[in-house]
Amino acid sequence: MGWAIALHGGAGNIPLSLPPERRLPREACLRHCLQLGVDALKSKKSPLDVVELVVRELENNPHFNAGRGSVLTNDGTVEMEACIMDGNTTKCGAVSGLTTVVNAISLARLVMERTPHIYLGFDGAEAFAREHGVETLDASHFITPENIERLKQAKEANRVQIDYTQPMQKNEKDAATTDGDSQIGTVGCVAVDNDGNLAAATSTGGLVNKMVGRIGDTPIIGAGTYANSLCAVSATGKGEAIIRGTVARDVAAIMEFKGLSLEEAAACVVKERVPKGKVGLVAVSATGEVTMPFNTTGMFRACATEDGYSEIAIWPSTKE
């Protein structure tokens, strides 16, 4: 037993040739967020509070695809979505289509705690944010030059950047900065305290060049986000595949109905329920275990457990 925390900054075709100037700031952010989360758990904050504060930090960092730094729709706009779930009660909150709310995850929590509903989207969600004095900024705050560039490239290639494994006509060098580096989908965090209370949170800007109004797996309970009394899961990758595979729910369901361990259940889902190259997830169990499997080239991730284990990584670790 003991507390545990895991967080991610997106799974995808992250090329091994990722240049240091694109790698180091993200590693630093993962390290910083992990420390924030660990400190919070040590000071006995509830896992629900912990996952929210970690995801807020990831949202604020422009290097990940959530909050500021979100990828752009085909209209050049930002539409953010997020979801949070409390394992004990299975209460949850979700939001989609946000354009000015600084921290989507906190709005999702507000929906969970202050409305009779679970999920608010678009204009209704924005109106709700204003009614509750939630911090909003002009839409331009969220847009970064890197994402303007990603959108431009996606439009030139006339694709929605979801097919990570699609062979590029361009040479390897170009691939590193065009296709590979754009594969940063979603941020998320899962945590458990040493009483076995679990929580999960996920937040994203979605897919580069997505259609306006497109909703991915992140705000769909059981797809991108799930927590119950057994485990907490946050997934990332190709949203459409994660929805079909009901990824987050299945990890818990396999544990419950087939009696597999967290690690086995998560590995089973990632290997068998979703095509290769499409998914990664972080998960913790009520007994303090952690697992971070992915079937993509890489996944920005970090984890720590009370017994002193910690890891920050992007590609498969050498021991695998």
Added chain:
Amino acid sequence: MGGWAIAVHGGAGVDPNLPLHRQEEAKQVLARCLNLGISALRSSLPAVDVVELVVRELESDPVFNSGRGSALTEKGTVEMEASIMDGKGRRCGAVSGVTTVKNPVSLARLVMDKSPHSYLAFSGAEDFARLHGVEVVDNDYFITEDNRGMLKLAKEANTIMFDYRIPTVLLDTCGASVENPLQMNGLPISVYAPETVGCVVVDGQGRCAAATSTGGLMNKMCGRIGDSPLIGAGTYACGLCGVSCTGEGEAIIRGTLARDVAAVMEYKGLGLQAAVDFVVKERLDEGQAGMIAVSQNGEVACGFNTNGMFRGFATEDGFIEVGIW
């Protein structure tokens, strides 16, 4: 077993005082939709086509809470949502925040078939509809006088609801009986408009499909999304079965009901009805909901812990039934 099977529903949670003529009317609509589905199955239409055409019919009829006849938002407008899933390949499509598209389930199908995504909402969904020349009408088309009246009652109920929590001890000792009002989604059952219509089908080839469509919760906040468009919550289909749920959206989402029926079959090896019973009993806590399901083997099943569920079933071997209680 084997052979085709079809089930339809018009929502879980029924006012026990619903006038008989309204009950008859509802049963007739269910029967008509069921027969449409049966004809389609007899002409070998694939499951995913059958669920779409049956739900279109339910949407077009104002009796149930979907398409025309949808429940109204707090602003008196209609915002519809729907989802469809083809068990073969587990492809899916969903829409939310639809305000002018005549048949949301068909828009969901279009998202599945003609877009790179699974789920489109609000203005993006509406734009997509226009791009594809889908039939659109004014939002007024979906609004019925009945629902205008219900909205008014719902707003009043929200302000007087606390009355139901006044202790009834005194009244008990007086010997007067106080009717304990049934409630769903925080509304008295007389005002609650059962959310959702749905259809699940297994065709002659053993392929399963499911579709669900709704106007959502009476007096809901604008932008509120319920369980109906969420794959795994209100709708699910895979190689084993097809499921459509209805009732309290929050409970259905938290319990990932539709997915759980299939998961319990897949991971615990339960049969269809046993899986439905398990989910209704174990996954709902204080939540109220119901569901219909079919299996690849041609079975139909349903379960609900609500006061009634509008439903109809038919199987290839001639079994046919329409019911409410």
